[in-house]
Amino acid sequence: MRHGTWELVPPPPDCQAVGCKWVFRVKRHPNGSITQFKARLVAKGYHQWPGLDYSETFSPVMKPATIRTVHTIVVMQGWSLWQLDVNNAFLHGNLHETVYMSQPLGFQDTTTPHHVCRLNKAIYVLKQVPRA
Amino acid sequence: MYHSAAVLCYLLVYVDDLVITGNTPSFLTHVIHQLGIQFSLKYLGTLYYFLGLDVIPTKNRLFLLQHQYIQDLLFKTNMQSAKDVSSPMSISVQLKLIDGTAPCNSTEFRSIIGGLQYLSLTHPDICFAVNKLSQFMHQPTVTHWSVAKRLLRYLKKTIFLGIHINHQSSFDVTTFADADWAGNYDDRTSTSAYITFLRINPISWSSKKQCAVARSSTEAEYRSLATATSETVWLLSLFKELCLPIPFPPRLLCDNLGATHLSFNPVQLSRMKHIQIDLHFVRDIVQRKILNVQHVNTHDQLADFLTKPLSSQRLHSLLLKIGLADGLSILRERIKEIPTDSTNNPLPPAQDCATIIQA
Numbered sequence: 001m002r003h004g005t006w007e008l009v010p011p012p013p014d015c016q017a018v019g020c021k022w023v024f025r026v027k028r029h030p031n032g033s034i035t036q037f038k039a040r041l042v043a044k045g046y047h048q049w050p051g052l053d054y055s056e057t058f059s060p061v062m063k064p065a066t067i068r069t070v071h072t073i074v075v076m077q078g079w080s081l082w083q084l085d086v087n088n089a090f091l092h093g094n095l096h097e098t099v100y101m102s103q104p105l106g107f108q109d110t111t112t113p114h115h116v117c118r119l120n121k122a123i124y125v126l127k128q129v130p131r132a
Numbered sequence: 133m134y135h136s137a138a139v140l141c142y143l144l145v146y147v148d149d150l151v152i153t154g155n156t157p158s159f160l161t162h163v164i165h166q167l168g169i170q171f172s173l174k175y176l177g178t179l180y181y182f183l184g185l186d187v188i189p190t191k192n193r194l195f196l197l198q199h200q201y202i203q204d205l206l207f208k209t210n211m212q213s214a215k216d217v218s219s220p221m222s223i224s225v226q227l228k229l230i231d232g233t234a235p236c237n238s239t240e241f242r243s244i245i246g247g248l249q250y251l252s253l254t255h256p257d258i259c260f261a262v263n264k265l266s267q268f269m270h271q272p273t274v275t276h277w278s279v280a281k282r283l284l285r286y287l288k289k290t291i292f293l294g295i296h297i298n299h300q301s302s303f304d305v306t307t308f309a310d311a312d313w314a315g316n317y318d319d320r321t322s323t324s325a326y327i328t329f330l331r332i333n334p335i336s337w338s339s340k341k342q343c344a345v346a347r348s349s350t351e352a353e354y355r356s357l358a359t360a361t362s363e364t365v366w367l368l369s370l371f372k373e374l375c376l377p378i379p380f381p382p383r384l385l386c387d388n389l390g391a392t393h394l395s396f397n398p399v400q401l402s403r404m405k406h407i408q409i410d411l412h413f414v415r416d417i418v419q420r421k422i423l424n425v426q427h428v429n430t431h432d433q434l435a436d437f438l439t440k441p442l443s444s445q446r447l448h449s450l451l452l453k454i455g456l457a458d459g460l461s462i463l464r465e466r467i468k469e470i471p472t473d474s475t476n477n478p479l480p481p482a483q484d485c486a487t488i489i490q491a
Contacts, residue, residue: 067253
């Protein structure tokens, strides 16, 4: 909500809301002590219909040959390689299709319990997410 | 990819993992800074681990290996304490789909083969064996299972094997194309394979079962030549995109004289009528001087190990030639180097660059 991921709207008459659930994970250090608790809200992607909720699911990634080629060029030219990591990469993607999701368990709005969330950003397990 | 007069910058993106490189460090820090404004980024410093790939810099060179990934795979399959073997596949074994032995757990088999396929990132040596085993994924038997186990035992022995990328000044491209005629016992199709080098560094390879039956070895070789041609043409377009000048047309080496001659002589042979598409495709590329097809002695054929199981002696001499090296000594040297590094440069590289970005 804070990231502008969705907004609450009254359900449109022909709306098929996608379900969602919380997935909890405990991250541990190699020695077994707990690092952090992670909670992640995932959509039930299998509720989605092709053509209606998503159109393209292809996501562009590189070929292994490209990785090796670039590494070879780097060695030949004597450049340096740096690495970056995007935090919560999937939540950065904007959705092109309109997708409605039911309100997450435990976080329903008490004044408007029947409203659905219209997603602005991609969330995990939606079919089109790796593309966004 | 960004390119202007003197500045060249590559950005590799794999979903949320990014690798950035280029010829102007100040421009790179600028790009990282700009990206940091758009997305919340974590800067991880010099590349050392990317998609299960360990990247170890040595003197002027780079060593790529997947030992962590192999270790996880061996742990998953409970093979950490298995006995070593020195070749991925026995020469004598003839794999068939139905061989009279009992079927085995196909889910576990598929999961292991899937894990092995990802290893082809740095392990061309197991490429043939993995491809062969993948052909039985739908109906594995006890025999296939034992071959898969042998492959894991080979991996245990060669856990530190990886690609050593050498510093070279010129960028010429060579592709070796080879085929094993009628090597599949179920349907008598052939196996085509190629391996491409940028100077002496291997960058692309494949081993694949052909989709049609070849009636002569020339035909099988010619099909593999066509596959190798299309890959090399794709690589040429990649080099062009990366602004890498290739001084002269890539060489395509094939150990079959008949196939070599067919690629540039405009003769019509009655035996080759049915592979006209491949025939004309390669000829067209050769005529336009995009590629050069040449003959190579079978003994110097470096793609040999991608078409059939070889003896461990022959395999290791080939692996040395294609630039694979055992990384154990490299890793040991690296461990020795680390203390001297840290005394010269008290800041770890990650923080070093973070301060540059903030400044």
